[in-house]
Amino acid sequence: MSKHNEIFEDPASKRTRHDTAIDPTADxxxxxxxxxxxxxxxxxxxxCSALLKGGEINRFQLSSYAANHxxxxxxxxxxxxxxxxxxxxxxxxxxxxxxxxxLQTLPLAMSTAPIESMQDTCNVGYPLLxxxxxxxxxxxxxxxxxxxxxxxxxxxxxxxRRIRYSFMLxxxxxxxxxxxxxxxxxxxxxxx
Numbered sequence: 001m002s003k004h005n006e007i008f009e010d011p012a013s014k015r016t017r018h019d020t021a022i023d024p025t026a027d028x029x030x031x032x033x034x035x036x037x038x039x040x041x042x043x044x045x046x047x048c049s050a051l052l053k054g055g056e057i058n059r060f061q062l063s064s065y066a067a068n069h070x071x072x073x074x075x076x077x078x079x080x081x082x083x084x085x086x087x088x089x090x091x092x093x094x095x096x097x098x099x100x101x102x103l104q105t106l107p108l109a110m111s112t113a114p115i116e117s118m119q120d121t122c123n124v125g126y127p128l129l130x131x132x133x134x135x136x137x138x139x140x141x142x143x144x145x146x147x148x149x150x151x152x153x154x155x156x157x158x159x160x161r162r163i164r165y166s167f168m169l170x171x172x173x174x175x176x177x178x179x180x181x182x183x184x185x186x187x188x189x190x191x192x
Contacts, residue, residue: 040162043074043155046136049115051128057115060129062161070104070189071164072157073181076142079112079149081121085172086111089152094124096178103185112137112149142168152176156184164188 043062050060066072075093078086093100093107100107107126111118115130122128129136137143137150144151152169154176165184169176 043157043161043163044139049130051115051118051122053125055119055123057119060127065106066157066159066161069106070159071185073105073107074155074157075107075109076137076150076153077109077111081111081113081117089176090122090124092175092178093126097125099182103189105185110136110150154181156188158188
């Protein structure tokens, strides 16, 4: 097996990591937390309940959507969907949906809330994902163990599910910088 196709298992967390080569000479720097021996972490191919465009509830398989887009932006939001901060995050994504779609990028919003509560409170033009088991939040290391909800964060994934960039918002007064995300997405999309 070649160096770039190895599969690593972390026995402590029971995670499997498929490593693929990345270009460390890219114009925009890679997230240094994800670089290890010239490889990038690959997001798990999770399957969860989702509130899709038009209000339909269905299963969401990450690989199916990644194959049809040049990039994905996975936003983790809080579990209290009526919280003004969560609503601001959802509105921010909705307000820039055209810019994301122009880059053949699909935004995803993930919450630890049950899918039924999303259906009652949210109506947006992109998938809302329910991480009721909190397994995806744990994998991305955004789970707040104190309250069981995901911390506010964003992850840019390419079409092969490689995690290219990540952002964690530690202060609820700060919004996601969509302009920064768009700039980074342009480099991901250009790299193909």
